[in-house]
Amino acid sequence: MDSDIDSEKLKLPPKIKPLDVSVINRIAAGEIIVTPANALKEMLENSIDAGSNSIDIVVKDGGLKLLQVTDNGHGINRDDLGILCERFTTSKISSFEDLNAIATYGFRGEALASISHIAHLTVTTRSKDSDCAWRATYLDGKLVPARGGASADPRPVAGRNGTQILVEDLFFNVPSRLRAFRSPADEYNRIADVVGRYAIHSEGIAFTCKKHGEAHHSLITTAQASTIDRIRTVYGVAIANELVKVSVAEDKRLGLVGASGYITNANYNAKKSYQPVLFINHRAVTCDPLKRALAQLYSAFLPKGSHSFTYLSLLIAPDKLDVNVHPTKREVRFLNEDEIIQRVCDSVQHVLGEVDTSRAFKTQSVLMAKSIDSPSPLNNAQKRAYEYNMVRTDAKERKITTMFKQPPSKSSSGSAAAAVLHRLPHSPSDGPDPKVDEVPINADVEMTAQDQYETVERARVHIRLHSVKQLREDVRNDLHKGLTDIFANHTFVGIVDENKRLAAIQCDVKLYLVDYAAVSYEMFYQIGLSDFGNFGVIQLAPALSLRSLLKVAVTDGEQISAEQESEICRITDQLMTMRMMLLEYFSLDITADGDIKSIPLLLKGYTPSVAKLPMFLYRLGHNVDWAHEKECFDTVLREIAIFYVPESLPILPPASLGDGVSSQRASEAPENLQPLEQRKSELIDRIEKCIFPTIRRRLLATKKLLGSVIEVADLPGLYKIFERC
Incomplete structure (x- = not known):
C-alpha cells in the first residue's frame, strides 16, 4: 500500500515556488560581475559619469583580494548612501523611454548592488557642499556595521572631494567561481587592458594603475596627454609611430553621427594580435562583424599572419542604439549595422590606400668572416623571392576568362541583361x-x-x-x-x-x-x-499574373489538361492564402x-x-x-x-x-x-x-x-x- 502511495507521489509535478531574494541577487551578480575586470569596468564608468578628471586604481592579487578605485568627481550625497547598493536604484533614468536617449555609462543601478552580494564593499565619498566625507560598508545590498557593535549608518571621516570604492574578498561566497581563476597575474593583465582602453578613449582624464604594495605604477597617463600619447603609453612606441587618423562623416539616414580614431598603416605588421579598441557612444564594446571586416580589409595590405592595431570611436543616434542587450553592456545593437560597417571600412581602406605609397623595411648587412674588407656581392644581400611563393594579391589582375575568345558585349555594367521567359522543366x-x-x-x-535602385526610409524590423x-x-x-x-x-x-x-x-x-x-x-x-x-x-512593372506564370511553369504552351488546371488552382489558392505573410517577411507582393x-x-x-x-x-x-x-x-x-x-x-x-x-x-x-x-x-x-x-x-x-x-x-x-x- 505504501509503495502505491510513493509511486503516486513520483507522478505528481514538483511544486513551483519563488526563489529566495538572496539567491536571486547572487544569480544576478554572477551574470554582471564575471571577473575582477568586470567589476573594475563598472566602477570606472561610474567614476567617469561623475565628472572625474583623475582616477587611481590599486589592485591586489588580481583584484580578488582588493580592488580600489579613487576619483575626484562630484561624489554621492549622504542621504543617498542608504539605498546606494540596492538593485535598480539609479540617478540616470526614470522611465523606460529614457533608454532611447541614454548618454551615460551606467543606468540600471545593478553594478554596486551586484558587487555587494559577492564581496565586502566600502564606499567613502564627499560631495562639493559637504563638510566631511562619509564612509559606508555594504553586504548583500544593505548597510552593515564596519565592526561588531557599531552602527550600520554612514559615519563621518576625513576625505577629499570625490568617491573611493573599495572591494575586498571578491567572490568570497562563490567558491566555484573563485577556483576557476587561473592566476592573479592573468587577472591583473585583464584589468590593465580595461584601464588602458578607457585611458586611450577618455581625453582630459588622468589614469594611474598599480599593484598593491608596489611603489611604481604599471600605467600612468596625464589629463593633458593626446590620444596618440595615450596609445604610446599603453601599447608602445612601435604602434604609436605608425598611426594614421581615420574619420567617417555624418550620415543622418543611417543614424551615424560620426566616427573617428587611429589605425596602424601597412608598415606595422606585428605577429601579436590586439583586440580592436572599439567604443560606441563612448561605451567600450565588442563588435564581431566589424572586427572580421577590418581583418579582411587588412589582409590585402599585410603579410599573412600579421596583425594591425585599431582604435575607433563611433557615435550613433541614441534612438537607433540599444545598449540594454547584455548584462555587462559588453555588446550593443544598432540599426543599419551592415551599412555603417561598410562606411567605416571604406574610410579605412581610403586612408590605407593614401598612405600605402611606400613601405619601410628593416635591413641588415651580411658580412662574410673571411673577407670583411673586400667587396662581395653578399655584403647587402637581399632575400630572393622564389616563384613558388608568389601568389595573386590583386583581384583586378587578368582572369582566366579574358583568355577565352568572347564576342563584344553591348550591355553596360549598370544594367541587367535581357532575360528570357520560358517553360522550365520541373524538378523536385x-x-x-x-x-x-x-x-x-x-x-x-x-x-x-533595368536596374534602378531607390533608397527609402524604413526602420529595420x-x-x-x-x-x-x-x-x-x-x-x-x-x-x-x-x-x-x-x-x-x-x-x-x-x-x-x-x-x-x-x-x-x-x-x-x-x-x-x-x-x-x-x-x-x-x-x-x-x-x-x-x-x-x-x-x-x-x-515588377507592369505586374505579372500569378496564374499566367504558373501556366508557363506546368505546360509546354499546349492545351492545358484538367490535372494541370487543378494543380494551378491549388497553388494559386495556397499562395493567395499566405500572401500577407509572404509580403511581411519576404517582400513577395501578391x-x-x-x-x-x-x-x-x-x-x-x-x-x-x-x-x-x-x-x-x-x-x-x-x-x-x-x-x-x-x-x-x-x-x-x-x-x-x-x-x-x-x-x-x-x-x-x-x-x-x-x-x-x-x-x-x-x-x-x-x-x-x-x-x-x-x-x-x-x-x-x-x-x-x-x-x-x-x-x-x-x-x-x-x-x-x-x-x-x-x-x-x-x-x-x-x-x-x-x-x-
Whole structure:
C-alpha cells in the first residue's frame, strides 16, 4: 500500500515556488560581475559619469583580494548612501523611454548592488557642499556595521572631494567561481587592458594603475596627454609611430553621427594580435562583424599572419542604439549595422590606400668572416623571392576568362541583361539543380529589366521569432572553420565553365575549383536568414499574373489538361492564402487580384533571371511546408535561394562565339541566341564583381559545402613536379 502511495507521489509535478531574494541577487551578480575586470569596468564608468578628471586604481592579487578605485568627481550625497547598493536604484533614468536617449555609462543601478552580494564593499565619498566625507560598508545590498557593535549608518571621516570604492574578498561566497581563476597575474593583465582602453578613449582624464604594495605604477597617463600619447603609453612606441587618423562623416539616414580614431598603416605588421579598441557612444564594446571586416580589409595590405592595431570611436543616434542587450553592456545593437560597417571600412581602406605609397623595411648587412674588407656581392644581400611563393594579391589582375575568345558585349555594367521567359522543366530537387536553372536555346518569349535602385526610409524590423533564431543557430552549428577561412581570404581567378557553374579561386598558394551554384545557394540562404523581414524589393512593372506564370511553369504552351488546371488552382489558392505573410517577411507582393507586384531583393547589384520566376512560384506552392512555422520559413528561404542562384547557361554553337579575327560572326548568330550571349556576358560580370565579393564578406561555409570545393593545385607541389621533369 505504501509503495502505491510513493509511486503516486513520483507522478505528481514538483511544486513551483519563488526563489529566495538572496539567491536571486547572487544569480544576478554572477551574470554582471564575471571577473575582477568586470567589476573594475563598472566602477570606472561610474567614476567617469561623475565628472572625474583623475582616477587611481590599486589592485591586489588580481583584484580578488582588493580592488580600489579613487576619483575626484562630484561624489554621492549622504542621504543617498542608504539605498546606494540596492538593485535598480539609479540617478540616470526614470522611465523606460529614457533608454532611447541614454548618454551615460551606467543606468540600471545593478553594478554596486551586484558587487555587494559577492564581496565586502566600502564606499567613502564627499560631495562639493559637504563638510566631511562619509564612509559606508555594504553586504548583500544593505548597510552593515564596519565592526561588531557599531552602527550600520554612514559615519563621518576625513576625505577629499570625490568617491573611493573599495572591494575586498571578491567572490568570497562563490567558491566555484573563485577556483576557476587561473592566476592573479592573468587577472591583473585583464584589468590593465580595461584601464588602458578607457585611458586611450577618455581625453582630459588622468589614469594611474598599480599593484598593491608596489611603489611604481604599471600605467600612468596625464589629463593633458593626446590620444596618440595615450596609445604610446599603453601599447608602445612601435604602434604609436605608425598611426594614421581615420574619420567617417555624418550620415543622418543611417543614424551615424560620426566616427573617428587611429589605425596602424601597412608598415606595422606585428605577429601579436590586439583586440580592436572599439567604443560606441563612448561605451567600450565588442563588435564581431566589424572586427572580421577590418581583418579582411587588412589582409590585402599585410603579410599573412600579421596583425594591425585599431582604435575607433563611433557615435550613433541614441534612438537607433540599444545598449540594454547584455548584462555587462559588453555588446550593443544598432540599426543599419551592415551599412555603417561598410562606411567605416571604406574610410579605412581610403586612408590605407593614401598612405600605402611606400613601405619601410628593416635591413641588415651580411658580412662574410673571411673577407670583411673586400667587396662581395653578399655584403647587402637581399632575400630572393622564389616563384613558388608568389601568389595573386590583386583581384583586378587578368582572369582566366579574358583568355577565352568572347564576342563584344553591348550591355553596360549598370544594367541587367535581357532575360528570357520560358517553360522550365520541373524538378523536385531542394538544391540548385542545373535542370531547374538552365536556359534553353529555343526560348521564344523575351523580357528585359533595368536596374534602378531607390533608397527609402524604413526602420529595420527586429525579428525575435524563436524559429528564425533556431535556423540561424543551425547554420552556426554546421560551420566549417577551415572552409570559411578559405572563402573569407580568397582571390577570385575566373569562371571555368558557366554551363556546369564552376569557378576558380585562390587562397594562399592553393588553387581551388568551386561549384559556385552550391556556394551561392548557401550564401543567399544565409542572407535570407540574416535579413529576414527586412528584404529589399524588386518592383515588377507592369505586374505579372500569378496564374499566367504558373501556366508557363506546368505546360509546354499546349492545351492545358484538367490535372494541370487543378494543380494551378491549388497553388494559386495556397499562395493567395499566405500572401500577407509572404509580403511581411519576404517582400513577395501578391495583390488581391492575383498579380505579382514585387519579388524580394537579396543582393544589390545582382538581379536573378526573370526566366526562373514561373518555376520559383510553382515550387513555392509545391515544396513549402506551410503547416509548421520553422519548416515553412526554412523552405521558403531555400526556394528564394534557388531562385537567386546564377542560372546554368547552355553551350552556344560555335557560330555565335566570335573567333577573335572578325566581329561579324557574332552578329550572324540567330536572333534567339543574342539575348543568351548578352546574359552570359552580364552574368559573368555579376558573378565576379558582386556574388564572389559578397561570398568573401558574408558566407559562413557549412560542412555540406565540402563536396563543392576541390583543391586542384598548390604552387610548391607543382614546382616539385616540374623539378623532376
